[in-house]
Amino acid sequence: MSLMKQYPSKIFFFCSEPAPEGGETSIVQSNVVVEKMEQRLPEVVAKLSDLGLIFRSKTAKDEDADSDLNKTWKWVFKTDDEAEAEKRAMEMLNCSSVVFNGDGSAEFVFGPTNPIRELGGKRVWFLPFIGYTDNMNDVKNSFGDGSDMPMEAMVTYGEILEENCVDVKWHRGDILLVDNHSVQHARRPGKPPRVILVSVCK
Incomplete structure (x- = not known):
């Protein structure tokens, strides 16, 4: 089965509690x-x-569990069992290892x-360079x-995202539907409390 078929096609966001400051969700068209x-x-x-690309993204350490963006694997997968976490990672993230x-x-x-990848007649950037972390x-x-990616590529990619994204400012009750195959999304830092509920579908 291809990565495209395994990867969630739609993501639903629901704002239960907006951040008092910051916490926007940034979206950008992947074909751009x-x-x-x-x-x-x-x-x-x-x-x-x-x-091809080999992409590695590290979670927070146990002592850094309060990080605003990066979380521990135990928090992400709601388990402290490594075997179960690995199983859920394969199912949810479709990672290689x-x-x-x-x-x-x-x-x-x-x-x-x-x-x-090719999608709907457009070429989209499907696998991002940047993970769910505030520490590169x-x-x-x-x-x-196995050869290193030039730092220039990482910097340029980040600049392109920043230059072309739209920040969605949340209000209580807002709903956002994202086509996960053609749109990238990320979270801006913000002050708690912030409760955005997420549901994905294949």
């Missing part, structure tokens, strides 16, 4: 990301098409796979042959 990356770094996009570290963190590994040291990208 492809267009801008090809304009600014065509050689990187070509190499990714040839070799999971590595549990001695410091209480876990690393999710995706790929090698081409991060650009917790993210590592490499080409499919």
Whole structure:
């Protein structure tokens, strides 16, 4: 089964409690990301098409559980059992493997796979460079042959997201439906309490 078929196609967000400050959800069209990356770094996009991307994203350590963006694997999967967490990671994230570290963190590994896919006649950036973290040291990208991704690619990708995203300011009762195959989303830092309920479907 392809990654596209396994990956959730729709994400529903419901705002139960908006953050008193910040906490917006940023969304950006994935086809725009492809267009801008090809304009600014065509050689990187070509190499990714040839070799694929290996993407690694690390969770918070146990002592960093209060991080606003990055959470522990125990929090994400609602279990402290590594075997069960790995099973849920494969089902929910469709990652290639999971590595549990001695410091209480876990690393999710995706790929090698081409991060650009064809969808509805458009080429979309399907697998992001940036994970669910506010610390870029917790993210590592490499080409499919194991060679390092140039830092310029990471910086440019982040700039493109920032330049082309729309921030959704939440109000209680708001509902947002995202096409997860063609739109990327992320969370802005904000003050608690913030309660955004999420439901996904294939």
